[in-house]
Amino acid sequence: xxxxxxxxxxxxxxxxxxxxxxxxxxxxxxxxxxxxxxxxxxxxxxxxxxxxxxxxxxxxxxxxxxxxxxxxxxxxxxxxxxxxxxxxxxxxxxxxxxxxxxxxxxxxxxxxxxxxxxxxxxxxxxxxxxxxxxxxxxxxxxxxxxxxxxxxxxxxxxxxxxxxxxxxxxxxxxxxxxxxxxxxxxxxxxxxxxxxxxxxxxxxxxxxxxxxxxxxxxxx
Ligand code: BEZ
Numbered sequence: 001x002x003x004x005x006x007x008x009x010x011x012x013x014x015x016x017x018x019x020x021x022x023x024x025x026x027x028x029x030x031x032x033x034x035x036x037x038x039x040x041x042x043x044x045x046x047x048x049x050x051x052x053x054x055x056x057x058x059x060x061x062x063x064x065x066x067x068x069x070x071x072x073x074x075x076x077x078x079x080x081x082x083x084x085x086x087x088x089x090x091x092x093x094x095x096x097x098x099x100x101x102x103x104x105x106x107x108x109x110x111x112x113x114x115x116x117x118x119x120x121x122x123x124x125x126x127x128x129x130x131x132x133x134x135x136x137x138x139x140x141x142x143x144x145x146x147x148x149x150x151x152x153x154x155x156x157x158x159x160x161x162x163x164x165x166x167x168x169x170x171x172x173x174x175x176x177x178x179x180x181x182x183x184x185x186x187x188x189x190x191x192x193x194x195x196x197x198x199x200x201x202x203x204x205x206x207x208x209x210x211x212x213x214x215x216x217x218x219x220x
Contacts, residue, residue, distance in 0.1 A: 010117030013144060017042075017135045018115045024075070024103035025085050032139065034103075035073035040135040041162065043153075044077040044118040044128035048088035052152045053078070056130070058098045059155040066159055070166060071137075076104035079113055079128055123148055134162060136169075171217060184214035 011018060017040075019032045034040065043060070045053040060067075060074055067074055078085075089100045105112055107128070113119040118128040130147035142165050147153050164175040173185040189211045190196040199210045207213040 011115075011133075011141055011144070013141055015141050017133065017139045017141050020112050020115055022077075022105045022107065022112055023082050024105050025082070025089060025100070026103040029075075029103060029105075034075070037071075037137050039070065039072040039137060039162065039166070040075060040133075040139075041067065041072055041158065042075040042077065042116075042133045042135060044113065044116075044131045046124065046127035046130065046149050047078060048080045048084045049091070052150070054088075054092060056152050057100050057104075058092065058096065059153075060102070061098050061100050063155055063159065064101060067162075070159070070162055072162060074102035076100070076102065077107050077112055077118070077128065078104070079107050079110055079119075079126065081108050082106035117146075120146070132158060134165060136165070167217065173217075176214065182217075185217050187213050187215055189213075 017031065019030070021028065021030045043056075045056060047053060057076060060076070064074065080088075085104050085106055089104070093099045107113050110119055113128045116131065116133065118131045119125075120129050123129050127149065129149065130145075130151075130153055132143075132145040132153065133141055134143040136142050143161055145153065145158075160180055163181055164179055167173070167181070167185070168175055171185065173187060176183075176186050179185065184206060187205060190199045196210050199207070199213065202213075205213045205215045
């Protein structure tokens, strides 16, 4: 399949999330009006009533309170009908007691999947890959994950990067390898020679050299 066509253009980090209207398990949604003032984690799954997808959706559902605590709304999507979504949500609740209490887009015409590069035809021409879009309150895309059909995502990592983005914004710091809440953060490197001199003399921070320094968050 020709994947160079614009049809399969993919949004990028820093772009404003493309707007759309869609039918979901919570009713019709216009994305630009959804979750105003909040972060959004929008994720696709390949198909309802499939095993890996059921574990992932259940993972989002059971940890929904952690997303709530991070001022974040969840939104799922697959190329399935609304009837399929309703039956699956109901079935999982009956079988396991887990309830998918967030909107799931019924993207039967693939409109949203194509808009967000979730349909990657050399992986599948009919099912969305496992994408996760982290979208900030200004509707800007801040981080994107794409996983193939056969590998489930990691909920700890999804929550970790969401919190990392928020802490980074709030404190104007960067996050090192494997950062998690409570760990030291990276202070921005100096931008002038004066700042470099000051950094070299600053003994209050954990410093490898002027360009790599960490400190506790409350001091950042
Ligand atoms: C699954 O969720 O188990 C699955 C869905 C589509 C393709 C492969 C696996």
